[in-house]
Amino acid sequence: MNDFSNDFFDEKKIKKAVRRGKLKTIITVIIISIVVFVVLNIANSAISAHYSQKAFKQWDAYVRLSTPNGYISETVDSKAILGGVSNYEISKDFKIKSVVIERKQYSFGLISSVLTSRGSGGKIGITGEEWQFGYKENGWREMMFFHPNVSYKKYKDDEELIERMQGDKIYEVALSFNQPYKPSELFIQLPEMTWFWVDTYSSEQLNEFQQEAKENDWSSTFIREKEALGFSINAPYISIHDLEGDYEQFLELLQMSISSNHQNAFNKMKDIKLEDVEILGAVVYGTKDELEEILENPYVKASSLGGVIENY
Incomplete structure (x- = not known):
């Protein structure tokens, strides 16, 4: 024990x-x-x-x-x-x-x-005496668009600017048309496009654009590049059937985008078939000589130079 x-x-x-x-x-x-x-x-x-x-x-x-x-x-x-x-x-x-x-x-x-x-890039024309466009970080201009159903006091025309350029470079130019076109109509007129500007705007937005164009100085009344929604053409534009896949992807991107404005655009476009889509403008790439012929067409209401690269 x-x-x-x-x-x-x-x-x-x-x-x-x-x-x-x-x-x-x-x-x-x-x-x-x-x-x-x-x-x-x-x-x-x-x-x-x-x-x-x-x-x-x-x-x-x-x-x-x-x-x-x-x-x-x-x-x-x-x-x-x-x-x-x-x-x-x-x-x-x-x-x-x-x-x-x-x-x-x-x-x-x-x-x-x-x-x-x-801040990066920059803007010019803040006095109202020149176009108030902006620049990208690499120094390229931000392209400008003009809605054909809005009456602007002045339209951008960079044809003379491109003609003064030296060397065999490739230029990026935004075209704003004189009226909305259906894809089938554009096939006949301009097969060289790389990107379509699509009419995704509501009547309220158009009224706002028109009011701005009426009340504000001409130098600031245009649609900026980031506000112009569209889609790239991944293959040579031969017929409307070649655009079906690109247009379907466009709708998917609208639905997927982080932007609420893009979601609103999807709600407007989701029931519109490709053949009924209205194209307001386009982006083309080409040399000075190639662009000269395009810019002289009567359906081009405005032209805005964007990027420039060496042709190699």
Whole structure:
């Protein structure tokens, strides 16, 4: 009985047992912490990857719609907790080669990061004596469009500017038509187009454009490049049937885009068949001599020079 009591209350054994218990507790806590850390990191990576891919599709749709022949060519993600920031490059497909025109960023995830934006590019004509167009980060002009159902005080005409250009370069020019055209009508008149400007505007928007054109100075009343929605032509435009796939993709991009304005445009366009779509303008690429013939056509109401690349 005494031996049992002495062994039970042995101080050394008690301390040893306590130390062993603490060690087991510490090991258990470490193992649980590592498991929790790994699980949370895997979950965070999975959630971030999901929202990163979703955001990429939304922003790429926005770029393809609002930048003629543009697309996101590269993204680099910086992941945080349940989200992150993506730095991306916008490139423009000139058909003979692609050129990076801008670098921007967007946030994604359940917890959106705060983005700080600093100005880039620039604008001219703020006095009202010259057109108030803007520049892209790479120095190219932002193209200007003029709706054929709006009466403007003045229309942009860059034909003389292009004629003064030197060298055998490829020029990007936005054309605004004198009236809306159906795709079948354009096939007869201008097969050299690379991008169509589609009439996605509501009657309220048209009234707003007309009011601005009436009340404001001519130098600021036009539709900016990012406000002109359209779609690229991925193959030579031979007939209206060649555009069916491009138009279907256009509708999908409208529905997918991050912009609420694009969602509104989708609601307007979703029940309109390709043959009933109204084309308001186009973007063409060509040398000075090739563009000269196009710009002299009577259906071209306005022309606006965009990018310029070397012809190689």
